[in-house]
Amino acid sequence: MKFGIIIFPGTWSDRDCYYSLNDILKQKVSYIWHKETDLSEYDCVVLPGGFSYGDYLRPGAIARFSPIMTPLERFASQGKLVIGICNGFQILCESGLLPGVLLRNVHLEYRCQWTYLKVENSSTAFTSRCQNGQALKIPISHYEGRYYADDATLAELEADKRVIFRYSTPTGQVTASANPNGSLRNIAGIINKRGNVLGMMPHPERSCEPLLGSVDGNKIWESIIAGI
Amino acid sequence: MPVSKEMLDNVALSQAEYRLIVDKLGREPSEVELGMFGSLWSEHCGYKHSKALLKQLPSKSKRVLVKPGEENAGVIDIGDGLVIIMKIESHNHPSAIEPYQGAATGVGGIVRDIFTMGARPIALMNSLRFGPLTDAHNKYLFGGVVGGIAGYGNCLGIPDIGGEIFFADCYSANPLVNALCLGIAEAKHLVRARAYGEGNLLMLVGADTGRDGLHGASGLASRTFEDERELRSTVQVGNPFLEKLLIEACLELAQTDWIAGMQDLGAAGLTSSAVELASRGSGGIEIDVLKIPRREKGMTPYEVMLSESQERMLVVVKKGYEGKVKTLFDRWELRSDIIGFVTGDGLARIKEGGKIVAEVPVNVLSSSPVYRKRVKKPEWLNKLQSFDVNSIPDLPRRKVKTVLLRLLASPNVASKRCVYRQYDHQVGNNTVVFPGSDAAVLRIKGTKKAISLTTDGNGRYCYVNPYLGGVIAVSEAARNLVCSGAQPLAVTDCLNFGNPEKDDVYYQLKECVAGIARACRELKIPVISGNVSLYNETKGEAIYPTPVVGMVGLIDDVTRHCASGFKNEGDLVFLLGEGKTVDSSIGSSEYLDLIHGMIKGNPYIDFEMEKRMQRCCLEAISRELINSAHDCSEGGLAVALAESCLANGLGFVSSEWDMEGRLDAALFGEAQSRIVVSIAPKSSWKLQKMADRYQIAATKLGVVGGKRFILKGCTDLSLKEIGDAWYGLEKLL
Numbered sequence: 032m033k034f035g036i037i038i039f040p041g042t043w044s045d046r047d048c049y050y051s052l053n054d055i056l057k058q059k060v061s062y063i064w065h066k067e068t069d070l071s072e073y074d075c076v077v078l079p080g081g082f083s084y085g086d087y088l089r090p091g092a093i094a095r096f097s098p099i100m101t102p103l104e105r106f107a108s109q110g111k112l113v114i115g116i117c118n119g120f121q122i123l124c125e126s127g128l129l130p131g132v133l134l135r136n137v138h139l140e141y142r143c144q145w146t147y148l149k150v151e152n153s154s155t156a157f158t159s160r161c162q163n164g165q166a167l168k169i170p171i172s173h174y175e176g177r178y179y180a181d182d183a184t185l186a187e188l189e190a191d192k193r194v195i196f197r198y199s200t201p202t203g204q205v206t207a208s209a210n211p212n213g214s215l216r217n218i219a220g221i222i223n224k225r226g227n228v229l230g231m232m233p234h235p236e237r238s239c240e241p242l243l244g245s246v247d248g249n250k251i252w253e254s255i256i257a258g259i
Numbered sequence: 260m261p262v263s264k265e266m267l268d269n270v271a272l273s274q275a276e277y278r279l280i281v282d283k284l285g286r287e288p289s290e291v292e293l294g295m296f297g298s299l300w301s302e303h304c305g306y307k308h309s310k311a312l313l314k315q316l317p318s319k320s321k322r323v324l325v326k327p328g329e330e331n332a333g334v335i336d337i338g339d340g341l342v343i344i345m346k347i348e349s350h351n352h353p354s355a356i357e358p359y360q361g362a363a364t365g366v367g368g369i370v371r372d373i374f375t376m377g378a379r380p381i382a383l384m385n386s387l388r389f390g391p392l393t394d395a396h397n398k399y400l401f402g403g404v405v406g407g408i409a410g411y412g413n414c415l416g417i418p419d420i421g422g423e424i425f426f427a428d429c430y431s432a433n434p435l436v437n438a439l440c441l442g443i444a445e446a447k448h449l450v451r452a453r454a455y456g457e458g459n460l461l462m463l464v465g466a467d468t469g470r471d472g473l474h475g476a477s478g479l480a481s482r483t484f485e486d487e488r489e490l491r492s493t494v495q496v497g498n499p500f501l502e503k504l505l506i507e508a509c510l511e512l513a514q515t516d517w518i519a520g521m522q523d524l525g526a527a528g529l530t531s532s533a534v535e536l537a538s539r540g541s542g543g544i545e546i547d548v549l550k551i552p553r554r555e556k557g558m559t560p561y562e563v564m565l566s567e568s569q570e571r572m573l574v575v576v577k578k579g580y581e582g583k584v585k586t587l588f589d590r591w592e593l594r595s596d597i598i599g600f601v602t603g604d605g606l607a608r609i610k611e612g613g614k615i616v617a618e619v620p621v622n623v624l625s626s627s628p629v630y631r632k633r634v635k636k637p638e639w640l641n642k643l644q645s646f647d648v649n650s651i652p653d654l655p656r657r658k659v660k661t662v663l664l665r666l667l668a669s670p671n672v673a674s675k676r677c678v679y680r681q682y683d684h685q686v687g688n689n690t691v692v693f694p695g696s697d698a699a700v701l702r703i704k705g706t707k708k709a710i711s712l713t714t715d716g717n718g719r720y721c722y723v724n725p726y727l728g729g730v731i732a733v734s735e736a737a738r739n740l741v742c743s744g745a746q747p748l749a750v751t752d753c754l755n756f757g758n759p760e761k762d763d764v765y766y767q768l769k770e771c772v773a774g775i776a777r778a779c780r781e782l783k784i785p786v787i788s789g790n791v792s793l794y795n796e797t798k799g800e801a802i803y804p805t806p807v808v809g810m811v812g813l814i815d816d817v818t819r820h821c822a823s824g825f826k827n828e829g830d831l832v833f834l835l836g837e838g839k840t841v842d843s844s845i846g847s848s849e850y851l852d853l854i855h856g857m858i859k860g861n862p863y864i865d866f867e868m869e870k871r872m873q874r875c876c877l878e879a880i881s882r883e884l885i886n887s888a889h890d891c892s893e894g895g896l897a898v899a900l901a902e903s904c905l906a907n908g909l910g911f912v913s914s915e916w917d918m919e920g921r922l923d924a925a926l927f928g929e930a931q932s933r934i935v936v937s938i939a940p941k942s943s944w945k946l947q948k949m950a951d952r953y954q955i956a957a958t959k960l961g962v963v964g965g966k967r968f969i970l971k972g973c974t975d976l977s978l979k980e981i982g983d984a985w986y987g988l989e990k991l992l
Contacts, residue, residue: 040500040504041504043503047686047687081416082413082499085414085501140681141410141413141683142680143684143685174413234685237685240688242691243685243688243690
């Protein structure tokens with residue numbers, strides 16, 4: 032199995048994703064420049080965090096027009112796995128691969144802090160190594176991470192169990208005070224209808240070693256690896 | 260060219276300096292030449308009032324590979340073929356005028372200083388000073404500065420691992436914004452900032468050149484100002500996205516052998532970067548201003564040469580490699596243009612097409628006059644220092660609770676969590692100890708090592724006693740690193756002072772530098788880089804003399820790092836170092852200011868004890884004897900204990916320790932050379948023996964446990980009560 036990490040101008044969590052996949056989890060990984068057009072050698076493609084095109088206009092609004100996005104849509108339509116983290120999630124929403132938008136945090140401040148994510152659906156390709164109700168300790172780092180969608184979309188997401196992570200307390204209680212950015216229904220991560228595209232604001236690549244404070248992010252990568 | 264006073268004022272040169280220029284050139288300078296002299300002879304670039312004093316600072320150790328001044332920043336060898344590069348710089352005046360952009364471009368500038376040497380920036384820190392937050396304008400400045408640091412820094416993917424923030428009235432009109440950046444490189448890929456090789460090409464990369472930032476170095480950074488509004492146009496606007504592209508492209512370039520040197524464009528723009536390249540190299544440079552891409556029409560050669568437009572780099576490309584270098588920059592969608600070449604004639608020649616607009620020997624431009632002053636200690640300083648502690652009543656035990664809570668809530672002591680959570684402090688996957696401890700710790704991937712980083716500088720101490728303040732700034736920074744288990748390696752300093760042409764300010768600068776020099780010498784920590792920010796005055800009122808000491812240390816085994824929070828229920832708590840209560844140690848303290856409204860009395864340090872205490876603590880950590888270490892600083896012992904409790908939510912119960920001397924001094928005095936440590940009960944005898952060996956006291960204070968903070972006979976508070984006070988800063992914003 033092979034991971035590919037897309038680099039847009041302004042991406043910065045490419046190196047952290049590479050480190051956690053290659054150095055910690057011993058997976059085959061390559062960087063993919065955003066102007067490349069062939070994704071056929073990959074089993075899972077990562078859209079990492081950062082500020083693609085400086086987040087100018089709107090986060091992800093310019094990156095969605097990068098040449099790589101056309102082959103990425105094809106890749107996703109083949110049922111192969113795509114994970115968008117932070118800015119990657121924003122790009123996936125801008126491109127229509129995932130529903131909804133990420134608005135400015137409700138307090139209008141950038142936030143870098145630990146959060147806990149309650150696993151809401153452990154029968155996805157991204158969570159098979161987790162248990163339902165379990166809380167994963169994974170940090171956020173964003174200014175525009177408040178998930179928003181209209182009521183019909185939210186209802187559909189809930190009915191399909193496509194909200195797979197919600198901000199919670201360390202024991203998995205979904206409360207208002209555990210919500211770091213004002214996301215609707217504490218939503219931290221969702222998947223597409225087919226279940227092969229995940230978008231999440233928190234950074235699993237940062238929770239990869241005990242020395243850094245958590246290894247819970249590895250559970251997401253391990254789920255992907257186990258499924259392929 | 261006949262010169263008017265107004266023209267000289269514009270470039271901040273004196274009549275005497277002008278005559279010196281005429282003398283050295285043997286003719287009157289042209290307009291462009293005058294502008295170049297004004298910038299390069301400014302305090303900001305030329306260090307004319309500080310150079311003589313800065314010579315006292317030690318700059319050598321067996322780990323120093325490049326000394327300050329030889330390159331953009333000093334270089335420290337950390338083994339394994341790796342080096343670290345570190346520098347701190349001020350952006351005080353721009354931030355006073357336009358806080359968001361001032362702070363943002365401060366971050367941008369210091370980051371360029373690091374990656375221009377081929378080092379990947381891996382850490383940012385900020386040392387900030389503001390007037391009290393009760394004032395609306397100060398609040399605006401504070402919000403803007405923090406927003407600018409976050410907005411620019413977060414976009415770059417470099418963790419900002421904290422620093423310090425301090426509030427006092429004197430900073431109301433003159434906030435201080437000092438930004439520190441640390442980078443890491445393989446020694447073999449270091450890039451020099453030198454224009455070597457006649458015929459090699461000068462390539463300008465990045466942003467187009469506009470009129471922004473004209474006279475930044477000579478105007479903003481080198482004189483006091485009365486009406487800030489007229490200077491707003493001298494503040495540049497940052498583009499962090501462009502900077503991020505420059506980082507990646509230049510680091511890629513540093514891995515090749517296509518270039519002979521590289522230099523960022525900072526203060527005084529192209530003028531200073533071209534002349535610095537030439538003066539460190541072997542010859543001269545020639546630049547044609549018509550080849551420089553402009554953002555605006557109608558710019559004169561003068562404006563082009565002095566523009567401080569951000570996100571620009573000057574690369575010395577080896578002849579024949581310009582195509583390869585251009586392709587690399589094209590890939591990153593960065594504009595690059597050949598604007599000139601390296602010559603062998605020792606001149607800085609600026610042309611506009613075929614016409615020469617400036618032609619000056621590089622060595623004349625880069626040797627600004629050096630001023631020294633003979634000054635006496637000001638009388639008012641004697642008064643400040645002659646404080647009799649018995650003139651104020653001691654603190655009754657029943658009042659300890661209120662005073663402790665007030666101190667914890669004081670913005671100078673309170674947690675800065677609400678600030679640093681706005682900075683991405685984790686990107687890079689290296690941050691082991693987060694902001695909020697005495698020092699942040701970053702592991703070095705591919706090795707067992709880690710580095711520890713801190714900034715320190717108490718302006719209040721320096722105001723009352725500049726010499727001791729300088730000694731303490733270095734000592735406390737080193738103590739902070741020691742608390743994390745790191746051996747201090749190197750200092751970068753930013754000296755923020757008022758107008759040095761005034762005797763009293765010059766005295767402060769001289770004494771402070773002497774104090775820093777002594778402490779660095781005796782602790783064997785070289786100063787590898789730095790910056791001087793003078794003229795921090797508004798309407799004749801100077802800031803406190805505020806040296807900011809940034810210090811980096813090395814931890815050989817990252818698993819043996821330490822942090823400030825108590826870790827285990829049942830651990831015993833000891834105070835290492837100064838064991839007796841020093842009554843005079845409330846001099847210059849936060850307590851004295853907050854509770855008694857006084858800023859006076861010498862701060863207290865026993866420097867010999869400090870050295871022994873630091874060695875002892877470091878040994879205790881490297882032997883994995885102690886579980887936490889936290890130094891006593893603003894707010895004294897009681898505050899340090901409370902902070903150690905709050906870090907991990909563990910309580911503290913004091914012993915019936917019998918305190919000699921005054922209660923206020925014992926609990927809230929700021930005697931230096933004290934570290935609160937926690938240790939497993941079965942190991943405490945080892946700590947006692949070690950302390951005996953170093954001839955320092957290890958005083959048992961109490962035990963870790965429960966959810967309350969109890970000082971027997973004085974106060975009994977829940978962790979929630981002290982936490983509400985300590986985390987209360989956000990309510991003021």
